[in-house]
Amino acid sequence: MSDEIKHECGLAYIRLRKPFSYYLQQHGTVTYGLNKLYLLMEKQHNRGQDGAGIAAVKLNTEPGYPFLHRMRSNAPQPIADIFFKVGQELAELERHQPDIRQHPGLMKGHLPYLGELLLGHLRYGTQGKNNVEFCHPFIKRNIGPGKNIALAGNFNLVNTDELFEMINMTPGEFQKQSDLAAMLEVIHHFLVKEDDLNPDTADVLQVLKKATPLFDGGYTIGGLLGNGNSFVMRDAHGIRPAYYYINDEVIVAASERAAIRTTFNVGENEVMELMPGNALIVDADGSYRIEQVLEPRERRACSFERIYFSRGSDEKIYRERIALGHHLSKTVLESINYDLKRTIFSYIPNTAEVAFFGLVKGMEEYLNKIKLERILSWGNDFTPDKLEEMINRKIRQEKIAIKDVKLRTFITEDANRNEMVQHVYDITYGTVQKGEDTLVVIDDSIVRGTTLKESIVRMLSRLHPKKIIVVSSAPQIRYPDCYGIDMSKLGDFIAFRAAIALLKERNMEHVLTEVQDRIKELQDSNQLHTENVVRQIYKPFTTQEISDKIAQLITPADVTTEVQVIYQTIEDLHDSCPTNTGDWYFTGNYPTPGGNRVVNKAFLNYLEGRNVRGY
Known part of the structure; x- marks a missing residue:
């Protein structure tokens, strides 16, 4: 999306099911698992670039020897940084014993991250600071192997304060800033109790059944225990994604199906979805089971996964993004008055390219229909030149804008920053007939509208088109997210600002007071979670009215070109992405x-001018 937002996180889990000597014989390397972990993380690097971390557990270590290791990095390229350091450790071993790669036992004893259980994580920080201490996995150590745990996940929780209260723990300053810290403390609390009852045979399923019902949020989490047990679990609504693959050699889980397919070169049907409320539990002996931990609730898998977040190399996601663009074609045709001769289609940013293909496909279907009707209407009254001209008519497509990835808005003064932002994209001159052509540009979604106003619309206007139409493959983003996407402040959303502007224009500011009063009433009765009062802000207006106001807000004062904004409908979103119906940020x-508690708090924060998250 042109307004970049931080989002999601990526999880990578590998359990080796054979001795290290097997991988040396079959795959030519003892580091087979580490190599695959690196690929699995790199194939999901889109999910987190604030930091990364890995953890490894070694099986059957001698008493007194370390069995749980962890490394984290918040370097500019954290995955590369971590595995470079692992490579350095191996190189140091080879310096002293050049043939050590041929001795799996020695390798395991001397290379800290050569473990049978591996956990990797990519972080986009939606809570806490971007210090390395906030990078996953987090660990809890204990003298008893089964009470040691490394935990990582893709999630946000909205009830961390309550979680600490449930286990009678007063959190420190660090714990207060991390929902993973809260989750870890709760799981470890029940793990210790279970291990005390059943030393060395603690039932992971029972631990998860006691801990996870307490979590309010969307999550996929992975955990490694010091006794060799491990798990990957998904929330009851399936908000966050989770997939797994199992064969005789490995058990693998990740946030994206395509990452597993590419890393292990397997077919789509071989990679399974971990269903909502289920856990993949792997015992120390390498056996596994899929267990239902929570009763599955209405499936609300995040639709942004399909619109933007997940890599488009997944064949289902690719088709869904094509459908998102295709659904918009009828509305766009109406907005250009079906004048394809004088309309140019493009996309910004590159991640909108697949939706662009779908939009163009819809245009081509219409154009082909017109061609056929015209040719049939001619009867025998045509010449070869006339027929050739008709057949060769194409949808006009241009690469209008190119992002200058090297440009950084490093100057902090507002005036200078805005000047720099204008030049994040370069335009392609000579593509537009001045005053005649309409420019249609598709984006994944429109969140804040800042880049559109300060860069894209201003830049496109330099080509002097007759009209600029900005198309969003997602509906209007109206409400905060609190399940893993960094969209927590109402004032950031261009749709919210448009609704506020309309209320003020129409002397309806009393609606703001009524919403505020209702929220405070709920707050006083501890019922803030029962109702989304902020919906009343949008209720007086049609979607079109808000879209028209957004078009005004993203048009710089000195730009005279007409600007229109077209959004995806909720209905067409669900038709395009039928398995991911999570749409709370739109609806x-x-x-x-x-x-509900988060959105109501976010509104109070907005009115009171507090630039903080609603949770």
């Missing part, structure tokens, strides 16, 4: 009670 229909 305000939150899957858990914590969502």
Whole structure:
């Protein structure tokens, strides 16, 4: 999306099911697992670039020897940084014993991250600071192997304060800033109790059944225990994605199906989806089972996964993004008055390219229909030149804008920053007939509208088109997210600002007061989680009215070109992405009670001028 938002995280889990000597014989390397972990993380690097971390557990270590190791990095290229350091450790071993790669036992004893259980994580920080201490995995150590745990996940929780209260723990300053810290403390609390009852045979399923019902949020989490047990679990609504693959050699789990397919070169049907409320539990002996931990609730898998976040190399996601663009074609045709001769289609940014293909496909279907009707209407009254001209008519497509990835808006003064932002994209001159051509540009979604106003619209206007139409493959983003996407402040959303502007224009500011009063009433009665009051802000207006106001807001004062904004409808979103129906950021229909509490708090923060998260 042109307004870049931080989002999601990526999880990578590998359990080797054979001795290290097997991988040396079959795959030519003892580091087979580490190599695959690196690939699995790199193939998901789109999911987190604030930091990365890995953890490894070694099986059957002698008493007194370390069995749980962890490394984290917040370097500019954190995955490369971590595995470079692992490579340095191996190189140092080879310096002293050149043939050590041929001795799996020695390798395991001397290389810290050569473990049978591996956990990797990519971080985009939506909570806490971007210090390395906030990078996953987090660990809890204990003298008893089964009470040691490394935990990582893709999630946000909205009830961390309550979680600490449930286990009678007063969090420190660090714990207060990390929902993973809260989750880790709760799971470890029940793990210790279970291990005390059943030393060395603690039942992971029972631990998860006691801990996870307490979590309000969307999550996929992976955990490694010091006794060799491990798990990957998904929330009851399936908000966050999780997939797994199992054969005789490995058990693998990740946030994206395509990452597993590419890393292990397997077919789509070989990679399974971990269903909502289920856990993949792997015992120390390498056996596994899929267990239902929570009763599955209404499936509300995040639709942004399909629109933007997940890599488009997944064949289902690719088709869904094509469908998103295709659904918009009828509305766009109407907005250009079906004048394809004088309309140019393009996309910004590159991640919108697949939706662009779908939009163009819809245009081509219309154009082909017109061609056929015209040719049939001619009867025998045509010449070869006339027929050739008709057949060769094409949808006009241009690469209008190119992002200058090397440009950084490093100057902090507002005036200078805005000047720099204008030049993040370069335009392609000579593509537009001045005053005649309409420019249609598709984006994944429009969040804040800042880049559109300060860069894209201003830049496109330099080509002097007759009209600029900005098309969003997602509906209007109206409400905060609290399940893993960094969209927590109402004032950031261009759709919210448009609704506020309309209320003020129409002397309806009393609606703001009424919403505020209702939220405070709910707050006083501890019922903030029962109702999304902020919906009342949008209720007086049609979607079109808000879209028209957004078009005004993203048009710089000195730009005279007409600007129009077209959004995807909720109905067409669900038709395009039928398995990912989570749409709370568009509709305000939150899957858990914590969502209502967050949106209501976000509104109070907005009115009071507090630039903080709603959770």
